Amino acid sequence: MPYKLSATLKAHTSDVRALSSPTDQLILSASRDSTAISWQRSPSDPQFKPEVVLRAGSRYVNSVSYISPTPDAPKGYAVTGGQDSVINVFNLEKPKDDPDFSLLGHLDNVCALHVTPGGTIVSGSWDKTAKVWKNFTLAYELKGHQQSVWAVLGVDEDQFLTGSADKTIKLWQQHKAIHTFTGHQDAVRGLAHIPDIGFASCSNDSEIRVWTLGGDLVYTLSGHTSFVYSLSVLPSGDIVSAGEDRTVRVWKDGDCSQTIVHPAISVWAVSTMPNGDIVSGCSDGVVRVFSESEERWAAAEELKAYDDPVASQALPSQQVGDVKKSDLPGLEALTTPGKKSGEVKMVKNGDLIEAHQWDTANSTWQKIGDVVDAVGSGRKQLYQGKEYDYVFDVDIQDGVPPLKLPYNASENPYNAAQTFLQSNDLPLTYIDEVVKFIEKNTAGVNIGTGGEEYVDPFTGASRYRAAPAAASSAPSQYVDPFTGASRYVASPQVTPTPSSSYGGDPFTGASRYSGAPTPQPAPAAAPSKVLPVPRLVTFKQANVSAMQAKIFQFDEVLRHEISTSSLAMYPNEIKTLEEAFDYLGQITSTPPHPPSAPLTSAHVEEIISILDRWPSSQRFPVIDLSRLLLGFCPEAFSADGLRDRFADALFRAADWSASWALPLPKPRETNMLLLLRTLCNAFQEDGQTDPVWLTKVLGTLAQAPYTALNKTQRVALATIVFNVSCQGLRFPLGASLRDQSISLINKILESETADSEAVYRALVALGNIAHAAKSTNNPLSSPQKGEIAQCLQSLPSTFPDARVRSICIEIGVLI
Known part of the structure; x- marks a missing residue:
C-alpha cells in the first residue's frame, strides 16, 4: 500500500527542525520557536496530542533525541540541543520548566543528537566537535573535523559516527578516529544505521550513500534535486529521506518507491516509527504522520486538504529545470504512465505550465505546482568554478561514476564534445554521439528524474539527468553557515574533476544507484607504537x-x-x-x-x-x-x-x-x-595460505606497472602484501616469499606520490616483516635494509601525515 497522510500535528510556530519517534505512541519534535513538544496518543484515542511543551532553549532548538525509560523516568527522557549551545534533558514522567540535567561544554549551536540503546548521548556542534556523554557526564570529546559536525550516530556504546560540513564522515573508537569516509561533495547532514550493512549518509550534494563500517561504499541513491537533510530507516530496512526539494522519499531495494511532496519549502526532518509509519517536520511548523496502513489514513477531506496546497504551489524554474513552452505537451500527456516514482513532467494547461510527479504507489500523476519563470530564466550552473547553462551527468557504463559534461547554449556542440572526451580520456570516435546527445537534451521536455527518453551515447542506457542549480548564500544573524532566514541555501559549490577510476558497488545500474570510487578510510594519527599489526584486512x-x-x-x-x-x-x-x-x-x-x-x-x-x-x-x-x-x-x-x-x-x-x-x-x-x-580474501586468521601459491601470485602482481593502477586498486594491492605480512607473524615466511613481499612493498613506497593510505598499509606490512625478522633472529639482508632506509628517509617529506612519520620511525628502530 502507498503511504498516505495519517495525522497533522500543529502547535509549533516556526520550523520543525528535528524529530524522534521511538514508540508508536510518542513523537518528540524540536523547533525554531525555542520549544520541544512531546506528542502522545493512547490506545483509547488514536490522535496525537501535545502532552507537554518543553522550554528547551532560549533560541532555536535544532536537535532532539530520546532516552529509554529508567526507574527514575518511566516515560523516558527528552534530550534537546540548540543555538544556546546547551544540551537539556527532561524527564517526561514529571516534566518541569527547568531541565533535569543540563550538559555544558559545546561552544556553539548543538545541531545533532543521538542516544544509544544504553543511554549514551552523542552530540554534534558548529564548534567542529562531537561529544559523548555517559550518565550525563562528558566521557569523550571527538576532535578532528575541520567544520561543523552536522550529524552523529552511536554505533554502540564505544563506537560513534560523525558527519561534517567538511564533507567527511569519521568513525571513532571511544575518542580516537579510526576511519574517515570520503565521497560526498558537500556537507554531510544525516546518518542512519542500516541493519546487516553499516550505515547511510545524506548530504547537501543531494545524494544518499550507503557504507559498510569497513569503509566501502555499497551504493548511492540519487533522486533528490536539492539538499538532503535527514534520514531514517523503516523496520523493513527501507530508507526514508527528507530534503530541500519539499519531499520525503521512500527507497526500497535501491529504488525510490514513493515520493511524498509537502506543502512547505523545506522538509527538515524525518523519523520512522516501530509500526512503519513515517513522521516529517517542515519549515511550515507542522509535524505530519504518514502511514501505509489504510486503517490509519486520514479522512478523505483531510487528504484533499493536504493535496490541494501541494498542487497550488508555485515552483521556480530552478527547482524543475529550463524548458521551451512551445515544446510542452498538453494535459493528454498525463494519460501515459510514468516510468518511475518521482519522475516529473511539465505540461501546458492553457496559458499555465503545470508540474506533475508520477506516484508509483498510486499509479497516478500528482500535480505538485505551477511553474513560474520557466522560459529564459538565465539559470546558470557551476562546474569547476565556472558558470554553464547545462551541466549533464554522463554515465558511460553501469556502475561507473557519472562524468560531468558542461555546456553553454552559445557554444559549438562539437567543441564541447571534444573537450569532454579529451578531458576524460575517452575515444574521439564518440564525438558525433555526444554532439547528438547535447543537441537533443538542450531541447527536452521531461525534467527532474524523468530523463529516461534520453540515451547514453556510450551504453544506450537512459541515465542522464540534469544537475541541480546552485543557489546563492544569504548571511543572517544567528543562523547556521548554510542557511538564510528559515531555509537553507547552497554554499559555494565546488564540483570535483571527473574521475576515470571505478569503484563502489559494481551491481548498480540503470536508474538505481550510481557508484563512486571510494578511498579506503584513513586511520587516525598513529600512536607511538603500533607494530606488530596481526589482524587481516579482508573484503567480505x-x-x-x-x-x-x-x-x-x-x-x-x-x-x-x-x-x-x-x-x-x-x-x-x-x-x-x-x-x-x-x-x-x-x-x-x-x-x-x-x-x-x-x-x-x-x-x-x-x-x-x-x-x-x-x-x-x-x-x-x-x-x-x-x-x-x-x-x-x-x-x-x-x-x-x-x-x-x-x-x-x-x-x-x-x-x-x-x-x-x-x-x-x-x-x-x-x-x-x-x-x-x-x-x-585468500588469507584466514586461523590458517596458513600456501606459500608456494602466494609466491606465484605476488610474482604475477609485480608484472603490473604501479602507475597504471588507480587509487582504489593501489590500496587493494597494498592490502594484499599487508595480509602476507600478517601471515608472516604467525608462520615464518620463506626466503623467496619474504623477498618478493619486500620487493613489492618497495615498489609501492617508491612509486606512490599521492595516496597516503596505500603507503601506510605498505609501511605497516614492512613493519610486520621487520618485526618478524627481528623476533625470529632472521635478519633482512644489507641491500634490503639500505633500500628500506632510503624510503623511510624520503617518505615523511612526501606524506606529512603524523601516522606515516610515526610508523617510519618505528620501522627504522626495527632494522
Missing part, C-alpha cells in the same frame, strides 16, 4: 541478492543474442551458481544460518569455466562472486591444483597480461579492482 562485505541478479541478467542478455548465445550458462552451471548463492545468502545473513551443504571444488570449476568465456564487460559479478567464495569457503579450493587454476582464471579475466597502455578500458579497471580484492 556481501550484497548477494544484487550479485545474483546481475549475473543472471547478463546471462539473459547473452542468451538472447545470436552472436553470444553460445556463451550463456549451461543448465548445470545455473544450478551450481544457485547453490553457491543460496550458501552465501545463508552464511552472510544476520545472524548467519548454518548452510545446508558445503560448497565444493565443482562450484569453483564452474565459475572458472564462466570466467574463461564471458566477455570482459560482463565478468565483474562473476569475479566478485569469486571474492566471496574465497573468503567464506576456503575448503572449496582444497583439490590439487585448483587454487592455481582459479588464480590463473582470475588474472585472465582481468586481462592482467594485456597491454598496460593508458587509458585502460573501464571494464578492465573494474575487473582488476575485484581481482585484487578477491586475493585479499
Whole structure:
C-alpha cells in the first residue's frame, strides 16, 4: 500500500527542525520557536496530542533525541540541543520548566543528537566537535573535523559516527578516529544505521550513500534535486529521506518507491516509527504522520486538504529545470504512465505550465505546482568554478561514476564534445554521439528524474539527468553557515574533476544507484607504537541478492543474442551458481544460518569455466562472486591444483597480461579492482595460505606497472602484501616469499606520490616483516635494509601525515 497522510500535528510556530519517534505512541519534535513538544496518543484515542511543551532553549532548538525509560523516568527522557549551545534533558514522567540535567561544554549551536540503546548521548556542534556523554557526564570529546559536525550516530556504546560540513564522515573508537569516509561533495547532514550493512549518509550534494563500517561504499541513491537533510530507516530496512526539494522519499531495494511532496519549502526532518509509519517536520511548523496502513489514513477531506496546497504551489524554474513552452505537451500527456516514482513532467494547461510527479504507489500523476519563470530564466550552473547553462551527468557504463559534461547554449556542440572526451580520456570516435546527445537534451521536455527518453551515447542506457542549480548564500544573524532566514541555501559549490577510476558497488545500474570510487578510510594519527599489526584486512562485505541478479541478467542478455548465445550458462552451471548463492545468502545473513551443504571444488570449476568465456564487460559479478567464495569457503579450493587454476582464471579475466597502455578500458579497471580484492580474501586468521601459491601470485602482481593502477586498486594491492605480512607473524615466511613481499612493498613506497593510505598499509606490512625478522633472529639482508632506509628517509617529506612519520620511525628502530 502507498503511504498516505495519517495525522497533522500543529502547535509549533516556526520550523520543525528535528524529530524522534521511538514508540508508536510518542513523537518528540524540536523547533525554531525555542520549544520541544512531546506528542502522545493512547490506545483509547488514536490522535496525537501535545502532552507537554518543553522550554528547551532560549533560541532555536535544532536537535532532539530520546532516552529509554529508567526507574527514575518511566516515560523516558527528552534530550534537546540548540543555538544556546546547551544540551537539556527532561524527564517526561514529571516534566518541569527547568531541565533535569543540563550538559555544558559545546561552544556553539548543538545541531545533532543521538542516544544509544544504553543511554549514551552523542552530540554534534558548529564548534567542529562531537561529544559523548555517559550518565550525563562528558566521557569523550571527538576532535578532528575541520567544520561543523552536522550529524552523529552511536554505533554502540564505544563506537560513534560523525558527519561534517567538511564533507567527511569519521568513525571513532571511544575518542580516537579510526576511519574517515570520503565521497560526498558537500556537507554531510544525516546518518542512519542500516541493519546487516553499516550505515547511510545524506548530504547537501543531494545524494544518499550507503557504507559498510569497513569503509566501502555499497551504493548511492540519487533522486533528490536539492539538499538532503535527514534520514531514517523503516523496520523493513527501507530508507526514508527528507530534503530541500519539499519531499520525503521512500527507497526500497535501491529504488525510490514513493515520493511524498509537502506543502512547505523545506522538509527538515524525518523519523520512522516501530509500526512503519513515517513522521516529517517542515519549515511550515507542522509535524505530519504518514502511514501505509489504510486503517490509519486520514479522512478523505483531510487528504484533499493536504493535496490541494501541494498542487497550488508555485515552483521556480530552478527547482524543475529550463524548458521551451512551445515544446510542452498538453494535459493528454498525463494519460501515459510514468516510468518511475518521482519522475516529473511539465505540461501546458492553457496559458499555465503545470508540474506533475508520477506516484508509483498510486499509479497516478500528482500535480505538485505551477511553474513560474520557466522560459529564459538565465539559470546558470557551476562546474569547476565556472558558470554553464547545462551541466549533464554522463554515465558511460553501469556502475561507473557519472562524468560531468558542461555546456553553454552559445557554444559549438562539437567543441564541447571534444573537450569532454579529451578531458576524460575517452575515444574521439564518440564525438558525433555526444554532439547528438547535447543537441537533443538542450531541447527536452521531461525534467527532474524523468530523463529516461534520453540515451547514453556510450551504453544506450537512459541515465542522464540534469544537475541541480546552485543557489546563492544569504548571511543572517544567528543562523547556521548554510542557511538564510528559515531555509537553507547552497554554499559555494565546488564540483570535483571527473574521475576515470571505478569503484563502489559494481551491481548498480540503470536508474538505481550510481557508484563512486571510494578511498579506503584513513586511520587516525598513529600512536607511538603500533607494530606488530596481526589482524587481516579482508573484503567480505556481501550484497548477494544484487550479485545474483546481475549475473543472471547478463546471462539473459547473452542468451538472447545470436552472436553470444553460445556463451550463456549451461543448465548445470545455473544450478551450481544457485547453490553457491543460496550458501552465501545463508552464511552472510544476520545472524548467519548454518548452510545446508558445503560448497565444493565443482562450484569453483564452474565459475572458472564462466570466467574463461564471458566477455570482459560482463565478468565483474562473476569475479566478485569469486571474492566471496574465497573468503567464506576456503575448503572449496582444497583439490590439487585448483587454487592455481582459479588464480590463473582470475588474472585472465582481468586481462592482467594485456597491454598496460593508458587509458585502460573501464571494464578492465573494474575487473582488476575485484581481482585484487578477491586475493585479499585468500588469507584466514586461523590458517596458513600456501606459500608456494602466494609466491606465484605476488610474482604475477609485480608484472603490473604501479602507475597504471588507480587509487582504489593501489590500496587493494597494498592490502594484499599487508595480509602476507600478517601471515608472516604467525608462520615464518620463506626466503623467496619474504623477498618478493619486500620487493613489492618497495615498489609501492617508491612509486606512490599521492595516496597516503596505500603507503601506510605498505609501511605497516614492512613493519610486520621487520618485526618478524627481528623476533625470529632472521635478519633482512644489507641491500634490503639500505633500500628500506632510503624510503623511510624520503617518505615523511612526501606524506606529512603524523601516522606515516610515526610508523617510519618505528620501522627504522626495527632494522
